[in-house]
Amino acid sequence: MKRIHLKSSNGTKNVTETKKPKVIDFFSDHFCKNLEDALSEKVNAGAESSKKTLKSDLFEDCNVTVNSTAASHIHCTNPSKIYDLDELNLNPKILQNFLNHNKDVTEEQKELYQIIGRYMDLCLISDRKDYLPLLSLHVVNHLTRTRDAIIESNAKLEKQSKSGESTDEKLVEECRDQGLARPKPLLSLHVVNHLTRTRDTIIESNAKLEKQSKSGESTDEKIVEECRDQGLARPKVLFITSMKKYAYEFVHALADVTFAEKDKRTIMNSQRFEDEFGDTGYVPPSKRNEDFRELMSGNIDDCFRLGIQYAKKALKLYQKFSEADVLVCSPLGLRMIVGEEGEAEREVDFLASIEIVIVDKTNQILMQNWEHLQHILDEANGMPSKLEVDISRVRHWSLQNLGKIYRQTLIFSEFNFTELHALYASACKNYAGGVFIVKSPEPILDMIEKPLIQEFHRFDCDIPKYQSDLRFEYFTKNILPSLEHGTLIFVSSYFDFIRLRNYMKKEGGVFIVKNPEPVLDMIEKPLIQEFHRFDCDIPKYQSDLRFEYFTKNILPSLEHGTLIFVSSYFDFIRLRNYMKKEGESFVQLHEYAKDKKIARARGMFYQRRKKLIVMTERFYYFKRYFIKNVASLVFYQLPVNAKFFIELVNDSSPEGRLESKVIFSKYDFFRMQNIFGNEQAKQLIKSEKKFHALVSE
Missing domain, CATH: 3.40.50.300 (P-loop containing nucleotide triphosphate hydrolases)
Known part of the structure; x- marks a missing residue:
């Protein structure tokens, strides 16, 4: 039993069902399961967790590590078991839109979606740029599924109400779908898919409840429980990136997957978005390195935040965060309103039910303010300060403050660095486990044009927090005394630089900072x-x-x-x-x-x-x-x-x-x-x- 892809007259792929394929529903498997208390405690504590190297043909030239938790067995979390896209219960319209805009889906993209589509955590360290459309599909499909589940739950409860029967506890559990507050190509596929699934789930639950209400019957508890399919707040997806130009690409990728080519694109406040996030036309001087010119060209504003509401036939930009489905922010822009604990005017409740976090361009964020990113991820999935909705529509695991272990966190970086591993360890607590992929770096020594004597000095360090102290001690005792005139000392960390500068001043060492010319x-x-x-x-x-x-x-x-x-x-x-x-x-x-x-x-x-x-x-x-x-x-x-x-x-x-x-x-x-x-x-x-x-x- 399988689905056949046929070519249309315009050369695009159409999805035509001749035989019903076997469908794997990772959305329901992941979010509609309540972990037993003992199991959730193990996941939170990191008990029975393990990691192993994945040996398969997936991700050629990459080191792949799979991290498992005590609950990873709940659904299929083996990414080496390959499913086709039409076997993953994606919304057919959303999938068709994705195929229209991405006519040649590569094997590498399919391999990557084996992780994303399973709702596992992911850290991908690579210079590849083909993941944006898949993430958009995943997110929009997720929101659509949530919406449809709520509509279905409303219908169940309405039918039960009209029947005059007593409330069924099982139905109450099935209908938990509401929150406690008002609610790139690969990336866009994942995002759009998530949005679509979320929206469809909500619509389905609402329909069940409405039908039950019109019947005039007493509420069936079974229906009410079936309709528990929402979280603590409306926003479901948080996309964090470094500059406005990358946010611009992501929003357009969402639109590509949301709207069919023949449909009119209804995007509210689109002109304002183009004015604020569009290309500024700026290009650095040609004497700069090409990678710098590429990085610093266009709209490089690093302070922004944007709320997007996903409707059936429209994308509504610049929505209040409490009424948005997707939040697109820079670390600085979001930190401005999240603030610190104890501040009177801080806003944080809208982060209570984030189900997908995407951190893009992480290596660039390291050069901005790493602490802002850490603080935001720490604040996500906490309990809101106010309860403003029907508790009977909230999933049990949300009420138990288990959002962090249900949340999917996806991190993308061009380079590998220690802080990234620490972020993955602290922020990625998904009970489904996660995958850490590092593309093997290309040697660059062949690019050196000068004769070189390269010395390597290793210092021993068993505890990470002491490495700065031990590095400083080794350098001042073994390296600094022997340095000759004309030596340039490169220091990666600003805090290490301050410490070293102060020491060299105190010791009377000579180091050069070019004095600026008076202006x-x-x-x-x-x-x-x-x-x-x-x-x-x-x-x-x-x-x-x-x-x-x-x-x-x-x-x-x-x-x-x-x-x-x-x-x-x-x-x-x-x-x-x-x-x-x-x-x-x-x-x-x-x-x-x-x-x-x-x-x-x-x-x-x-x-x-x-x-x-x-x-x-x-x-x-x-x-x-x-x-x-x-x-x-x-x-x-x-x-x-x-x-x-x-x-x-x-x-x-x-x-x-x-x-x-x-x-x-x-x-x-x-x-x-x-x-x-x-x-x-x-x-x-x-x-x-x-x-x-x-x-x-």
């Missing part, structure tokens, strides 16, 4: 530059002390036409809230502001309808707008990029000399050095006087 000669305006230093001995208090100094000594004396430049977004939020509370006349420019609000703020400041304008460094970095009618400047903290200081000074339009104020502490030395030079920065930092003025013609 004051580039100033074209007559300038009165005031320097206001505040004392701070403990780094973590500098934000508080800077704020206190500004609000007491600077803000009260500011006049119309003053631009306040704030380097940190968090300092900006604090300052903005204070100025609102105090009734200050000001407008704001920050990186998350919409274009209309930006234009309005600039206009009001230009027309002198507002006294002050407050701008963040990230806004200026991404926008570089010329702010008209600036009469004076205040640098709440100097910019990291010295050119920003020069540009803001030169673009000002005072009636006479420009007045500029800089607030600084000893921890701003490098920012001061970049602009005013090494000697002047030292004098300002070490001077007994806290106030200085510099007058230039």
Whole structure:
């Protein structure tokens, strides 16, 4: 019994049933099973877990490790047992759309889907880029299945209600489908499949319940239990990536799998999405390396979050997270609202029922802020603070706070690194187990063009957390004393760099950091530059002390036409809230502001309808707008990029000399050095006087 693929007149594949194939339903096998308490405790504790190397023809030139748990036997978790795509109970329409856009599905893609489709965890370390469509299919199919299950459950409960019979406990269990809060090609296949399955499950449960209600009969508990097929919140899929250009590709991959070629694509807020996530046209200079030009071309914004609601005939972008099915975010963008435990305004309940987490471009995220990613994954699948839905529709394992061991986590990286293994160990707790795939790296020594003597020095370390200490000890005792003039020391970790730098300063070692050239000669305006230093001995208090100094000594004396430049977004939020509370006349420019609000703020400041304008460094970095009618400047903290200081000074339009104020502490030395030079920065930092003025013609 099998399904035959026929070619249509336009050359695409059509799915035509001649004989019914054997169907494997991993969606139901994984999410519709309640683990016994003893078994779930073993999975949580890591008891009876094991790992083995997979020896098969799968993933040629790769090292494949399969991790099993005490519950991995619940359904078929052997990825070497191959099923065709039409044997995996995928929504026929979604599968057809996938085949239309991916006419030549490779064996490698099929092999990868043997893991993804089984709802196992996955960490793939490879430079391959063909997984996006499959993931989209998987996710949309998953959501459709969930929706259909709810519709079916509603019908069951409705039928039971009309029959007048007492509630059937078994039916209640089957109908648990609701939450506690309102609810690339390979990747797109998986995502769309998951969305579709989720949606279909919900629709099916709703139909059962509605039918039961109309019958006028008492609720059958059996029907109610059958309709338990939802989680703790509506969002089911979390896609994390490093830049907007990759989020753009993922959303379009979702659309490819969702809509047939002949159908009209209904995507709400599509123009706004194109404007904010589309290609910016930026390309780095040709003198840069090709890999850098590819990485940094296009829309490289790393702070974003997008909620997508999946409807039967539409994708609705920019939905509230509590009403979205798919969340597309960068680590920074999501961390901004997740915040820290104990914060009053943090939002985290929408992460309570994430069933699929996809972390893409993980090696790029390592270069951004790794801690943000770790924090987000730690917060996912917790219990929400408020219960706002019908508990009888929630799956038992969700109510038992077992979401982390049912969640599928998929991680993709171009490179292998230690932090990635630690992330896999801490975040991937799926009871179905997981697969870790590492493509064997190509040797690169043939690319070296110079005669080379390469020494290797190994230090012993049995406990990972001590490796930084032991590496430092080995280097300072065995390597540093013998180094000669002209040696470059490459340090991967910034924290190791700080430690080594401080040691070499203390020991009188010689190491070179090129002193930046002062940029004051580039100033074209007559300038009165005031320097206001505040004392701070403990780094973590500098934000508080800077704020206190500004609000007491600077803000009260500011006049119309003053631009306040704030380097940190968090300092900006604090300052903005204070100025609102105090009734200050000001407008704001920050990186998350919409274009209309930006234009309005600039206009009001230009027309002198507002006294002050407050701008963040990230806004200026991404926008570089010329702010008209600036009469004076205040640098709440100097910019990291010295050119920003020069540009803001030169673009000002005072009636006479420009007045500029800089607030600084000893921890701003490098920012001061970049602009005013090494000697002047030292004098300002070490001077007994806290106030200085510099007058230039």
